Amino acid sequence: MTVMAACRLMGISRATRYRRGAPPRARKAPVPQKERPQPAALTEQERARIEAFLIDEEYADLSVSQVFYRALDKGVYIASESSWHRVARAGKLNGDRRALATHKPSVIPELCASRPNQVWSWDITVLRSVDRGRNFRLYVILDVFSRYVVGWRLEPNERTFEAIDMITDALAREQTKPEVLHADRGSAMTSIDMNRFLAKLGITQSHSRPRVSNDNPFSEAQFKTMKYVLDYPRHFNDIEHARDWTTGFINSYNTEHRHSGIGYYTPESVHNGSWLALRQQRQAVLDAAWAAHPQRHRQRSRAHTIHTESWINNPQQRADRLEKLSQTG
Known part of the structure; x- marks a missing residue:
């Protein structure tokens, strides 16, 4: 019987018969490129x-x-x-191979204010003009405990002597001086003239770490509050327009704005201590509401009190966060 007839009888092709009769040799697993001998390798x-x-x-x-x-x-x-x-x-021998200067890690500022006029924070923000390339600089000093704006100034440029004048005026109005003045690392904040001025007054300087906005949270938050009010002009016609608007805003911020960080009292009331009387007034209103409809309340409402301390970088809170991260990680 021929191979063709046998394959037809078995129902297979001749290629299958020949392949099964002489199977191909097993191939070795391919050698990875990095393991192959390289004749030109060093x-x-x-x-x-x-x-x-x-x-x-x-x-x-x-x-x-x-x-x-x-x-x-x-x-x-x-x-x-x-x-x-x-x-x-x-060998990690590329990149900048020069002997580079090393700097100590920046110290995290840790400041606590337990009363008004103990710690001040100040910063400078830009207010845009309708004229392209011509903006204004708003300098603001904030009391960390009460969030009260103790001084401000609006100028065409950022200059040290104007900042010194603003601080001098604030000290005269408050009739006291803070223990610490905190700021970021702008040129006006770190200048030699500013250092000498504050050293002469005996005021300790504190500075944020480079490129860390959270180290000056109260000033940054106050600027955000200002720029998010509904009537904030995106661009000011001239410097007088900017000064007029800023005057109105800061007066309203100090005397009318109920600040969430201080129990929804105004910065002025916390700064001068009148918040205590206002708290009693609020509590009397809440007590009257409880007496009129006790069934509407699960428990007697209490008027907010204020914080006893205001921190910039509370070390205990930072330690708690790190501990929580270590547990979840």
Whole structure:
């Protein structure tokens, strides 16, 4: 019987019969590229020689390309320039190879205010003009405990002597001086003239860490409150327009705005202590409402009191957050 007839009888093709009779040899698993022998690869001795050039004291401050060509000028050729760069990357010898200055970590400011005029915070924000490229600078000093604006000034530019004048006027109005004046690291805040002025008055300076806005939270929050009111002009016609609007806003902020951070009392009432009488008044109204309809309340309402301390970077809260993160992580 022929192969063709037998395959037809069995119901298989001739290719299947031949394949089963002479199966192909098993192929070895492919070798990964990195494990294959590379005839052009550098030897360990050559790599070590390149690294020796890169860490040599004579070349330690030079780029990899500079070292390669200086070695080439001395008649030394180990590998191509790109190979030198690969060896440098593998040994973390690339990037800026100069001896760079190191700085101590910035100290986290930790400030606590337990009464008005103990800690002041100040900052400068930009108010836009209708004229492109011409803006105004609003300087504001805030009492950290009461959130009361103790001083402000609006000028075309940011300059140290204007900030000093603003602080001087605030000290005269308050008839006292704070223990600490906190600010960020703007040029007016860290200038030599400002340092001398505050040192002469015996006021301790405190500064935010670089690029950390949370280190000056009260001033930042006050600026946000200002720029989110409904009648805030996105652009001011001129500096007098800006001063007039700011005067109205700050008067309203100090005397009318119920601040959530101080029990929804006004900054002025907390600053001068009149919030205590207002709290009693609120409590009397709440007691009358309870007496009239006790069934409407699950419990007797209590008028808000204010915080006993206002912190910038409370260390206990920070420790609690870190502990919680460590537990969840």
